[in-house]
Amino acid sequence: xxxxxxGAIGPALFVIGAVVVALLPRFxxxxxxxxxxxxxxxxxxxLGLNILTGYSGQISLGHGAFVGVGAYVTTLLxxxxxxxxxxxxxPPSWLPIGDGMTPIFTIPIAALVTGVLGxxxxxxxxxxxxxxxxLATLAxxxxxxxxxxRYAEVTGGGGGLNLNxxxxxxxxxxxxxxxxxxxxxxTAGILFVLAWLLVRGRIGRxxxxxxxxEVAATSSGVNPAxxxxxxxxxxxxxxxxxxxxxxxxxAYVNPDTFPVALSILLLASAVIGGLGSLAGxxxxxxxYQFLPIYSQEPPVVxxxxxDQAPPVVFGVFLIVIMLLLPGxxxxxxxxxxxxxxxxxxxxxxRQRA
Amino acid sequence: MALxxxxxRFDVDVGPALRAVILGIGLLVSAVALLGLIGLVLTQTETGxxxxxxxxxxxxxxxxxxxxxxxxxxxxxxxxxxxxxxFAQGEMATxxxxxxxxxxxxxxxxxxxxxxxVIAFVGGAAVERIIIRPVEDRPEIVVVIVTIGLLIALNGxxxxxxxxxxxxxxxxxxxxxxxxxxxxxxxxxxxxxxxCLATVVLLWAFFRFTTLGLVMRAVANxxxxxxLLGVRVGWMLALGWGLAAVLGAxxxxxxxxxxxxxxxxxxxxxxxxFAAAVLGGIDSPVGAVVGGLILGVLINxxxxxxxxxxxxxxxxxxxxxxLIVLLIRPQGLFGHRVVRRV
Amino acid sequence: MPLLxxxxxxxxxxxxxxxxxxxxxxxxxxxxxxxxxNGAGKTTTLRSISSMTRTxxxxxxxxxxxxxxxxxYAARLGIAHVPEARGLFPELTVWENLRMGAIxxxxxxxxxQEAKRVVGYFPWIERRRDQPAATLSGGExxxxxxxRALVSRxxxxxxxxxxxxxxxxxxxxxxxxxxxxxxxxGLTVLVVEQNxxxxxxxxxxxxxxxxGRVAVEGTSDELQRHEGxxxxxxxx
Numbered sequence: 056x057x058x059x060x061x062g063a064i065g066p067a068l069f070v071i072g073a074v075v076v077a078l079l080p081r082f083x084x085x086x087x088x089x090x091x092x093x094x095x096x097x098x099x100x101x102l103g104l105n106i107l108t109g110y111s112g113q114i115s116l117g118h119g120a121f122v123g124v125g126a127y128v129t130t131l132l133x134x135x136x137x138x139x140x141x142x143x144x145x146p147p148s149w150l151p152i153g154d155g156m157t158p159i160f161t162i163p164i165a166a167l168v169t170g171v172l173g174x175x176x177x178x179x180x181x182x183x184x185x186x187x188x189x190l191a192t193l194a195x196x197x198x199x200x201x202x203x204x205r206y207a208e209v210t211g212g213g214g215g216l217n218l219n220x221x222x223x224x225x226x227x228x229x230x231x232x233x234x235x236x237x238x239x240x241x242t243a244g245i246l247f248v249l250a251w252l253l254v255r256g257r258i259g260r261x262x263x264x265x266x267x268x269e270v271a272a273t274s275s276g277v278n279p280a281x282x283x284x285x286x287x288x289x290x291x292x293x294x295x296x297x298x299x300x301x302x303x304x305x306a307y308v309n310p311d312t313f314p315v316a317l318s319i320l321l322l323a324s325a326v327i328g329g330l331g332s333l334a335g336x337x338x339x340x341x342x343y344q345f346l347p348i349y350s351q352e353p354p355v356v357x358x359x360x361x362d363q364a365p366p367v368v369f370g371v372f373l374i375v376i377m378l379l380l381p382g383x384x385x386x387x388x389x390x391x392x393x394x395x396x397x398x399x400x401x402x403x404x405r406q407r408a
Numbered sequence: 409m410a411l412x413x414x415x416x417r418f419d420v421d422v423g424p425a426l427r428a429v430i431l432g433i434g435l436l437v438s439a440v441a442l443l444g445l446i447g448l449v450l451t452q453t454e455t456g457x458x459x460x461x462x463x464x465x466x467x468x469x470x471x472x473x474x475x476x477x478x479x480x481x482x483x484x485x486x487x488x489x490x491x492x493x494x495f496a497q498g499e500m501a502t503x504x505x506x507x508x509x510x511x512x513x514x515x516x517x518x519x520x521x522x523x524x525x526v527i528a529f530v531g532g533a534a535v536e537r538i539i540i541r542p543v544e545d546r547p548e549i550v551v552v553i554v555t556i557g558l559l560i561a562l563n564g565x566x567x568x569x570x571x572x573x574x575x576x577x578x579x580x581x582x583x584x585x586x587x588x589x590x591x592x593x594x595x596x597x598x599x600x601x602x603x604c605l606a607t608v609v610l611l612w613a614f615f616r617f618t619t620l621g622l623v624m625r626a627v628a629n630x631x632x633x634x635x636l637l638g639v640r641v642g643w644m645l646a647l648g649w650g651l652a653a654v655l656g657a658x659x660x661x662x663x664x665x666x667x668x669x670x671x672x673x674x675x676x677x678x679x680x681x682f683a684a685a686v687l688g689g690i691d692s693p694v695g696a697v698v699g700g701l702i703l704g705v706l707i708n709x710x711x712x713x714x715x716x717x718x719x720x721x722x723x724x725x726x727x728x729x730x731l732i733v734l735l736i737r738p739q740g741l742f743g744h745r746v747v748r749r750v
Numbered sequence: 751m752p753l754l755x756x757x758x759x760x761x762x763x764x765x766x767x768x769x770x771x772x773x774x775x776x777x778x779x780x781x782x783x784x785x786x787x788n789g790a791g792k793t794t795t796l797r798s799i800s801s802m803t804r805t806x807x808x809x810x811x812x813x814x815x816x817x818x819x820x821x822x823y824a825a826r827l828g829i830a831h832v833p834e835a836r837g838l839f840p841e842l843t844v845w846e847n848l849r850m851g852a853i854x855x856x857x858x859x860x861x862x863q864e865a866k867r868v869v870g871y872f873p874w875i876e877r878r879r880d881q882p883a884a885t886l887s888g889g890e891x892x893x894x895x896x897x898r899a900l901v902s903r904x905x906x907x908x909x910x911x912x913x914x915x916x917x918x919x920x921x922x923x924x925x926x927x928x929x930x931x932x933x934x935x936g937l938t939v940l941v942v943e944q945n946x947x948x949x950x951x952x953x954x955x956x957x958x959x960x961x962g963r964v965a966v967e968g969t970s971d972e973l974q975r976h977e978g979x980x981x982x983x984x985x986x
Binding site: 108179182184186198202319323326366369371372373 | 487493539542543546547548549550551552553554556557558559560561562563564565567568679682683686690720721723724727728730731734735738
């Protein structure tokens with residue numbers, strides 16, 4: 056019996072989680088709903104980061120930049136001004152931009168664009184070792200807001216761009232907030248399953264082999280360059296999708312929404328949630344949304360506060376967690392599970408009359 | 409790991425000191441030549457270019473670069489000793505600069521400066537023993553997050569204790585300028601350059617000529633081998649962190665007069681210093697210093713003479729240059745740890 | 751009372767158990783050899799003495815318990831452990847490596863005096879003082895490692911596979927020096943070797959390890975006549 060349970064726990068938890076997510080909106084008002092919608096967004100972002108850092112072992116400090124790229128792609132497409140005039144190109148006729156694309160269709164495009172960007176960056180990144188890669192990705196994170204401000208003609212510069220609030224499709228009779236909530240979580244669910252398939256298959260094994268010892272992996276016939284670059288592309292695509300959803304939820308983007316701090320905090324959240332396990336993305340996302348380190352809504356991360364206490368708490372929290380639970384929440388749960396199972400085994404079976 | 413046997417590079421052993429001097433002079437000459445070359449190019453492309461203005465930019469770039477060099481050296485010091493990239497180095501520097509600011513309200517500049525260095529040393533050693541020691545053996549990513557946590561905590565703490573409003577910070581150097589060979593140079597720039605380089609040289613002398621310095625170099629080479637010789641490695645690491653914190657404090661106190669003191673003082677400097685350290689080769693102290701100076705001059709020249717970069721794109725531009733260098737030479741200018749152990 | 755005694759020592763690297771109850775003694779003034787094939791646990795035994803593995807059991811040196819302390823502690827008590835990989839500092843010069851030998855107190859080393867002594871054994875050191883250790887040949891590195899161990903005037907010298915990767919003439923020279931140090935200066939030596947022949951030449955007693963246990967022990971003569979040892983380790 057226990058053997059069957061062991062293999063089925065993952066999917067079982069997933070189904071339970073799906074049910075919880077589906078029912079949650081009944082119990083909360085609009086504001087909470089927005090918060091939980093954003094949790095879905097962060098789950099997607101952290102899935103990507105987990106794949107890059109947790110499974111293929113490449114430390115990235117630039118994930119936030121890719122999220123930003125996705126957000127801006129979606130914004131520009133849905134406003135009908137993809138900014139291609141900068142490159143002196145006309146938008147291709149088969150792209151249904153018109154006056155503005157329906158936001159939901161922009162999500163895969165945003166993911167694709169960022170994915171390609173990730174691949175392009177992943178290729179030279181191969182030459183760089185751990186430290187240099189961290190620096191290169193940090194460079195991305197730092198440069199992104201600066202570039203967005205610089206090319207204000209396209210991006211709306213510091214003032215940012217507003218998106219039109221999306222309409223519920225098919226004239227369904229639910230509030231926009233509800234629609235966005237389900238849109239985000241269904242996307243998150245699909246991407247979660249996709250990640251799960253990637254990770255448990257050949258590709259995931261190759262990633263783990265590379266992470267644990269690149270030389271050994273190479274001698275086993277794995278081409279590290281191929282898989283590492285692919286990891287970069289996939290992780291960027293996830294970030295792009297997250298960014299797209301983010302823009303749709305908040306209906307506003309500006310360069311300061313995606314500062315360096317975003318990349319750093321995403322990494323921290325991923326680690327605390329638990330690298331090397333997809334479930335870690337969920338805990339990390341909850342943490343990122345609900346741990347109080349910023350003082351304004353929408354979640355704009357900045358180090359400049361009126362009340363300085365929260366960053367100190369957060370910083371100390373990071374340190375303490377790494378001391379106690381370096382494997383993150385997931386490892387803590389695993390230990391708890393093992394402890395419980397250990398105790399169950401010792402309980403005498405009940406006597407039947 | 410058995411050491412590979414390599415043939416000695418010189419037939420005549422002129423001694424490492426002489427070799428260093430020759431190398432240094434060579435670097436200096438090539439640097440001046442390169443700068444001259446760039447200047448020549450600019451005379452063609454820039455209207456209103458003056459040699460005086462150019463060299464002025466070079467000198468102030470050097471002063472800025474000296475600050476990067478100090479912090480970069482701190483990063484390299486810690487990386488060589490403990491294999492940790494200390495993301496909190498900048499914030500530690502900012503924190504100690506705030507302490508200096510408070511001290512300067514009660515005593516004159518140089519005594520406060522010296523006392524700050526002592527406090528920084530103790531603080532740095534304490535951080536290593538209390539915060540870093542427990543996670544030393546954990547995977548790299550864990551230590552990265554710990555230093556990031558430290559960064560965030562210190563940043564918040566500085567703002568909380570001293571309130572986040574921008575403050576002015578004293579400088580011991582007079583505000584005037586002087587003229588050398590027709591080039592106008594500020595005393596501030598000269599002072600910063602002088603202090604930073606003096607600190608670096610003192611540190612170099614410490615490592616080169618004292619027993620303690622020798623032991624620390626040994627620990628950086630191999631902790632295990634040091635242990636087998638009876639070295640208390642833990643204390644040596646704490647010492648390393650203490651010295652790095654001192655370098656950071658110097659960098660902070662030299663940067664604060666121009667950049668003004670607030671909790672985010674060293675955030676951007678950290679990024680530049682990180683870049684400088686990687687440019688020079690993350691395990692090379694010489695590389696850190698040279699990298700810092702190069703970067704300082706580079707961003708000044710790029711910012712002044714390349715129009716589309718202007719003031720805003722200096723950081724991305726510098727990072728692009730850095731990445732190009734890394735792609736050509738992944739180990740940095742002076743680095744050499746590309747060993748792949750099977 | 752023996753200078754060094756191991757009582758039923760078990761050692762492991764994580765989940766892998768390497769020693770299963772090893773007991774041995776080394777008396778002052780002796781040369782004891784630890785023999786055995788690859789993976790027998792010889793290196794692990796030395797590492798246990800230096801507290802570099804997880805050990806259970808007793809290790810007593812000069813009346814003090816040293817098991818489960820630290821490498822620094824053992825070194826400061828006067829145990830000089832020259833590991834398999836020599837343990838030199840590649841970027842430091844020959845002279846600086848030598849100086850490092852005088853850091854942890856052995857019998858209170860006065861560097862200059864001890865250094866002269868070592869240079870007496872290895873005259874080439876004087877000529878190559880300022881060369882980085884990484885530029886030395888294998889034999890020179892081994893000799894430098896030995897010299898560095900001697901600078902601290904240790905009570906016990908532990909050598910891990912000193913003949914590894916060295917030409918036979920160099921090996922003979924090295925062992926001659928060790929033998930001389932033992933005979934003339936009373937230096938106690940525990941030497942781990944795969945080359946049983948040359949080890950038994952200078953050792954008075956020896957232990958043969960197999961799969962983490964002591965399989966055979968006895969005087970050097972006894973072992974040289976022991977049929978199993980002869981066939982497996984001495985080649986005749």
